[in-house]
Every structure is written in C-alpha cells, then in structure tokens.
Amino acid sequence: MRVYPDCIPCFLRQALEAARRVTEDKKEQREVLSEVAALIPSLPMDATPVDMGRVIHRTVNAVIGSVDPYREVKKEYNDRALLLYPQLKQRVKNSPDSLLTAIKLSAAGNVIDFGVGAKFDLSQSIEEGLREKLVGFDYALLKERLEQVEEILYLGDNAGEIVLDKIVVEELVSRGKKVTFVVRGKPIINDVTLEDASYVEMDEVANVISSGCDAPGTTLRYCDSAFIETFEKSKLIIAKGHGNFEGLSEEDRPLFFLLKVKCPVVAAELGATVGSIVLRAKARRKM
Amino acid sequence: MRVYPDCIPCFLRQALEAARRVTEDKKEQREVLSEVAALIPSLPMDATPVDMGRVIHRTVNAVIGSVDPYREVKKEYNDRALLLYPQLKQRVKNSPDSLLTAIKLSAAGNVIDFGVGAKFDLSQSIEEGLREKLVGFDYALLKERLEQVEEILYLGDNAGEIVLDKIVVEELVSRGKKVTFVVRGKPIINDVTLEDASYVEMDEVANVISSGCDAPGTTLRYCDSAFIETFEKSKLIIAKGHGNFEGLSEEDRPLFFLLKVKCPVVAAELGATVGSIVLRAKARRKM
Numbered sequence: 013m014r015v016y017p018d019c020i021p022c023f024l025r026q027a028l029e030a031a032r033r034v035t036e037d038k039k040e041q042r043e044v045l046s047e048v049a050a051l052i053p054s055l056p057m058d059a060t061p062v063d064m065g066r067v068i069h070r071t072v073n074a075v076i077g078s079v080d081p082y083r084e085v086k087k088e089y090n091d092r093a094l095l096l097y098p099q100l101k102q103r104v105k106n107s108p109d110s111l112l113t114a115i116k117l118s119a120a121g122n123v124i125d126f127g128v129g130a131k132f133d134l135s136q137s138i139e140e141g142l143r144e145k146l147v148g149f150d151y152a153l154l155k156e157r158l159e160q161v162e163e164i165l166y167l168g169d170n171a172g173e174i175v176l177d178k179i180v181v182e183e184l185v186s187r188g189k190k191v192t193f194v195v196r197g198k199p200i201i202n203d204v205t206l207e208d209a210s211y212v213e214m215d216e217v218a219n220v221i222s223s224g225c226d227a228p229g230t231t232l233r234y235c236d237s238a239f240i241e242t243f244e245k246s247k248l249i250i251a252k253g254h255g256n257f258e259g260l261s262e263e264d265r266p267l268f269f270l271l272k273v274k275c276p277v278v279a280a281e282l283g284a285t286v287g288s289i290v291l292r293a294k295a296r297r298k299m
Numbered sequence: 300m301r302v303y304p305d306c307i308p309c310f311l312r313q314a315l316e317a318a319r320r321v322t323e324d325k326k327e328q329r330e331v332l333s334e335v336a337a338l339i340p341s342l343p344m345d346a347t348p349v350d351m352g353r354v355i356h357r358t359v360n361a362v363i364g365s366v367d368p369y370r371e372v373k374k375e376y377n378d379r380a381l382l383l384y385p386q387l388k389q390r391v392k393n394s395p396d397s398l399l400t401a402i403k404l405s406a407a408g409n410v411i412d413f414g415v416g417a418k419f420d421l422s423q424s425i426e427e428g429l430r431e432k433l434v435g436f437d438y439a440l441l442k443e444r445l446e447q448v449e450e451i452l453y454l455g456d457n458a459g460e461i462v463l464d465k466i467v468v469e470e471l472v473s474r475g476k477k478v479t480f481v482v483r484g485k486p487i488i489n490d491v492t493l494e495d496a497s498y499v500e501m502d503e504v505a506n507v508i509s510s511g512c513d514a515p516g517t518t519l520r521y522c523d524s525a526f527i528e529t530f531e532k533s534k535l536i537i538a539k540g541h542g543n544f545e546g547l548s549e550e551d552r553p554l555f556f557l558l559k560v561k562c563p564v565v566a567a568e569l570g571a572t573v574g575s576i577v578l579r580a581k582a583r584r585k586m
Contacts, residue, residue: 017315017328020336024308031304041304042344049307049339052332 013261016277019061023068024048025129030072030201033081044075061277062229062259065127069200069228080199082126082171089124089172089202090211092134097175100138104179111187112151114180115270116141119289121176122169122253122272126202127228130274134172137272141289148284150293154268157248157293158189165246166218167194167230167260168204169253169271174212177252181218192242193218197235198226203255229255232263254278267294300548303564306348310355311335312416317359317488320368331362348564349516349546352414356487356515367486369413369458376411376459376489377498379421384462387425391466398474399438401467402557403428406576408463409456409540409559413489414515417561421459424559428576435571437580441555444535444580450477452533453505454517454547455491456540456558461499464539468505479529480505484522485513490542516542519550541565554581 024045031044048068055064073079100117107113120141123132158164164184168174181191193214195204209220224236230251232240243249249267251260257269257278269292273279279286311332318331335355342351360366387404394400407428410419445451451471455461468478480501482491496507511523517538519527530536536554538547544556544565556579560566566573 017318017325017332020329020332021308021311021315024311028304028308038304039344042307042342045304045307046340046342049336052336053334055329055333057326057329 013060013258013278013281014057015055015059015061015064016280018275018277019064020052020055022129022275023052023064026065026127026201027068027072029126029129030069030081031076033085034076034078040076044072047071047075060229060231060258062227062231062255065229065255066200066227066231066234070226082202083199085126086171086199086202086208087211089134089170090175090208093121093124093172093175094212096134096138097179100176100179103142104183111155111180111183113142114176114183115151115154115291116144116146116289118173118176118180118252119270119272119291121173122270122289123274124170124172124202125254125272125274126170128254128274140287141272144289146291147288149289149291150268151291153293154291157266157268158184158187161189161247163190163192163247165192165194165242165249167223167249167251167256168209168214169256171202171204171208173252174204174208174214178212178214178217180250181214185217191218193220194223194230194239195220196226196228197222197224200226200228203228227255227259229253229257229259231259257282261294263294265294268292269294300347300545300565300568301344302342302346302348302351303567305562305564306351307339307342309416309562310339310351313352313414313488314355314359316413316416317356317368318363320372321363321365327363331359334358334362347516347518347545349514349518349542352516352542353487353514353518353521357513369489370486372413373458373486373489373495374498376421376457377462377495380408380411380459380462381499383421383425384466387463387466390429391470398442398467398470400429401463401470402438402441402578403431403433403576405460405463405467405539406557406559406578408460409557409576410561411457411459411489412541412561413457415541415561427574428559431576433578434575436576436578437555438578440580441578444553444555445471445474445476448476448534450479450534452479452481452529452536454481454510454536454538454543455496455501456543458489458491458495460539461491461495461501465499465501465504467537468501472504478505480507481510481517481526482507483513483515484509484511487513487515490515514542514546516540516544516546518546544569550581552581555579556581
C-alpha cells in the first residue's frame with residue numbers, strides 16, 4: 013500500500029508524539045518536526061507508510077537522542093494484557109468456536125497502537141470486538157487453508173497485543189500446527205521485539221524469530237535474508253496490524269491480514285470502516 | 300499567540316484540505332504538501348498560526364492555481380445562516396437578555412470554520428451554545444465597557460457566521476452604538492470579505508471596512524495603515540474566532556475575544572475546553 017496524501021500530516025503528528033515521549037522542550041520538538049518535514053519533498057511516490065515510518069522514527073530518535081521512546085509504554089501494555097490473559101483464555105475456552113474467539117480478541121488487541129495517534133481503551137476494544145458483526149471476515153477461508161498446512165508464519169505487531177496473539181497461537185498449536193512468530197528487528201514505536209516475545213513467553217509456544225526489519229511493519233526490502241527465505245516458502249501467513257498490511261499488501265503470498273482498522277486510509281484500502289476488526293485473505297483484498 | 304508544535308501537522312492537514320477542494324489529483328496534492336513541508340524548517344519560533352496560515356494558503360493556491368478554493372462553501376454557509384436568521388432573531392427577541400443571547404449565538408456560529416478540519420453541525424452548535432453553562436464568559440465586563448463607549452470595532456471571522464454577527468451588531472445598534480465591522484482584505488479559507496458583508500447586508504447596519512489583511516485572522520503587520528489607525532484608537536474591540544485571537548492575543552488593546560474553541564492548542568492558550576464558547580476580555584486572558 014502506498015502513502016496517501018493523508019499520511020503526510022499524520023507522519024508529522026507521529027513524529028511529534030514520539031518526540032514528546034522523550035522531551036518537553038518545544039524547541040527540540042520543533043527541531044524534530046523540521047527535520048521530518050524536510051524529508052517530505054523527497055518522499056518517493058511509491059513509498060509505503062511503513063517505509064516512511066522507518067525514516068521518520070530514525071530521524072526523531074537521532075534528534076532527541078533516544079533509541080526506544082516507547083520502552084516504558086510497551087512494558088505497561090504487556091503487563092496489562094498479561095493481567096487479562098487468564099480471563100481471556102477462559103472466555104476463549106467457553107466459547108462455541110475457540111479459534112474464532114481468539115482471532116477476534118487478537119484483532120481487538122491490535123488497538124494498542126501508538127503510531128496512529130488515537131486514544132484507545134483495550135477492554136472496550138475487546139468487548140466491541142467480541143460483539144462485532146463481522147463483515148468480510150475471511151474466517152471460513154482461513155479454516156479451509158488451515159486444514160491444508162502444518163506450519164503457520166505469524167507476523168506480530170504490537171506489545172500488549174502479543175499476549176492476545178499468544179492465545180491464537182495456543183489455539184493453533186492445540187490443533188497440531190507449528191507456529192513461527194515473527195517480531196521486528198529493532199525497537200520501533202510500540203512494535204514487538206524479541207524482548208517482548210520473551211517477556212510474554214511466546215517462545216514457549218512458538219518458534220520466535222526476528223524479521224530483521226527496523227520499520228514499524230514488514231517491508232521485505234528491510235528484512236534479513238533468513239526471514240525472507242522463510243516468508244517466501246510459507247504456505248500460510250497471518251500478518252497482524254496496520255504496519256504488516258501496509259508493507260505486505262502487494263506481496264503475492266498466501267497472506268491473511270488480521271487487524272483493527274484505525275485510520276481512514278487503511279479503511280479505504282480495505283473497503284472497511286474505521287474501528288472494525290478485519291480478517292482479510294490476500295486474494296479477497298480489494299486491490 | 301505563537302505556533303505550538305501541534306500546529307505543524309495541522310498546517311499540512313489544512314493544506315491538503317484546501318488542495319482537495321480544487322484537485323483530485325494525488326500527485327498535485329502531494330506537490331502541495333511538499334511545498335508546505337518545505338516551509339516548516341524556516342518557520343520562525345515567534346510566528347503566530349495566522350502568519351503561517353497566510354503563507355500556507357498562498358502556497359497552496361500558487362500550486363493548484365486557484366485564488367479562492369472556498370468560494371462555493373462560503374456562499375453555501377451564508378445562505379444556510381440567512382435561512383436561519385428569522386428564527387434566530389425571534390429567539391433573541393424572546394430571550395430575557397437579548398444581547399447575551401445574540402452573543403452566544405454568534406460564538407456558536409464560529410463553528411463554521413474550514414481551517415480547523417473538524418466536522419461540524421451549525422444547528423447543533425447553536426443549540427449547545429444557547430444551553431451552555433458559561434465559564435469565564437466576560438459578559439458582565441463587556442456590558443460595563445459598553446456603557447462607556449459609543450463606537451465598537453467588530454472583527455468578523457467566517458462566512459455564514461457573519462449572519463449571526465449581524466444579529467449582535469443589530470443588538471448593539473439598537474442600544475445606540477455605532478459599529479464598524481471588519482473583514483479580511485482578500486479571500487482566505489472561508490473568512491469573510493467585503494463580498495460576504497455585502498451579500499448578508501451587513502453594510503445596512505454597520506460601517507463595513509477591510510483590514511487589508513490577507514491572513515486567516517488579523518495580524519497587524521499584514522493590515523493596511525487605515526485599519527491600523529482605526530484599531531489603535533478603538534475603545535472597544537470585539538474580535539471573533541480563532542484567527543483574530545491567534546493574531547491579536549498579545550496586542551495591548553481593549554479587546555474582547557469571542558469564539559468557539561475548536562482545537563486543543565487554542566483551548567490550552569485560553570484555559571478553556573474544546574467545544575466551549577468563550578468571551579474573554581484581554582485583561583482577563585490567561586497570559
């Protein structure tokens with residue numbers, strides 16, 4: 013998915029929010045904004061929002077001298093989600109279709125996104141997600157594909173959310189599947205890294221690998237070759253969140269995008285409404 | 300009031316919205332955004348949002364080759380407000396304090412602002428404004444000052460809203476005051492010009508003059524000398540809207556700012572909440 017004109021003001025808002033996590037100095041905040049604004053005129057027409065997010069957060073971190081402005085908030089949301097984990101597991105267990113419930117929870121958990129700039133409430137998103145009348149939710153197709161594969165590549169998105177992904181992974185494992193869970197190569201916004209996967213013990217249920225990507229999503233040109241090889245040969249890929257969708261929507265692979273729609277641009281691209289949860293098979297995606 | 304860091308992403312959003320009124324071509328929209336982004340690094344620390352608005356909309360118009368992207372929507376809102384005029388006059392007449400009711404209506408009408416980017420509903424804003432529990436609303440002080448003057452300088456803000464300003468002007472005139480109503484020097488966003496004042500027949504109740512200012516607000520450095528002379532000698536000035544507040548908040552004159560607060564930055568500057576209507580005497584303003 014390419015950058016929409018609407019993404020450009022949003023990039024500056026993101027840059028300011030990241031800067032504010034580290035400095036209250038308005039002059040420094042203005043410096044960050046100036047540096048990021050200066051990147052806009054040379055932004056290629058075919059860049060994805062993820063490519064741009066990568067450059068922006070590098071620029072922000074360079075100006076404010078930080079490598080991980082979201083470190084604390086990532087831990088906070090991992091902890092919050094871990095607290096919810098036992099009751100969510102119970103709800104999944106008690107539901108008529110435990111895999112579907114887990115998938116809905118995990119999509120609802122994708123609300124924990126410090127890139128999009130909207131305020132959110134995790135518990136509210138979960139309740140709404142569980143109640144939501146699913147539209148264009150390719151669950152039947154996913155179930156069909158799951159029958160045909162033994163291994164699943166699962167691309168994680170955000171801290172906190174990863175605890176809800178773990179419930180999906182556990183459902184898949186209980187059905188005899190092998191899951192490889194993928195994290196980013198470096199801290200970027202509140203995206204998951206190896207540290208988060210280890211903190212929530214994802215490595216006890218899945219093979220955890222890094223994509224090597226230092227963007228807030230997955231764009232193959234920034235991934236390492238070992239990941240690309242795994243990606244290319246995967247027969248079923250579940251890609252969580254905006255960033256993985258934005259970076260991979262044009263890849264010709266057996267992808268299922270699972271996310272909560274949080275901005276009008278992604279909503280337009282998916283033909284969905286802001287606030288809805290979406291499971292979209294690549295072939296079904298509006299192109 | 301100086302530009303806040305938060306204003307900078309908002310400038311780009313404004314530029315995109317203005318561009319979209321004239322062109323659907325994403326490449327042209329991106330060009331507008333690039334041109335405006337290129338202005339950010341050289342933005343002086345002491346610029347006001349109005350100064351920046353002026354440069355931005357000049358840039359947008361130069362790129363898209365338009366002098367007045369908001370022309371149609373200005374007429375639309377003048378017409379809508381003119382339709383409401385008879386019933387609003389009646390409500391003012393039937394109210395216990397007709398001047399206060401007119402002032403509240405006029406502040407509520409300040410919701411018609413195509414600069415701030417929020418969706419709005421004029422009728423809803425009017426009903427809310429009339430019901431609003433006024434906080435820090437310097438009406439008693441305004442009444443006291445009105446006793447002491449014969450002439451009032453009234454700085455208009457937006458098309459449509461001007462019809463509600465006319466009701467205030469009529470109330471003032473019925474109390475024996477002479478009112479000079481001020482419009483912008485050139486079309487900028489949906490701000491009022493001589494054409495709008497004539498269209499709603501403001502010239503039948505007030506002396507209508509132009510400030511000469513081509514910014515979306517009033518900043519003395521861009522006003523013509525005749526206006527500045529009038530402004531300097533005025534004993535009571537009512538200044539409508541965000542743009543007049545942003546450009547004049549640091550002038551040491553007998554100003555009353557009357558507006559609907561539409562963004563967090565102006566809310567912070569006024570110590571008010573977004574969505575509230577405010578009448579604030581210069582001396583009472585949080586500095």
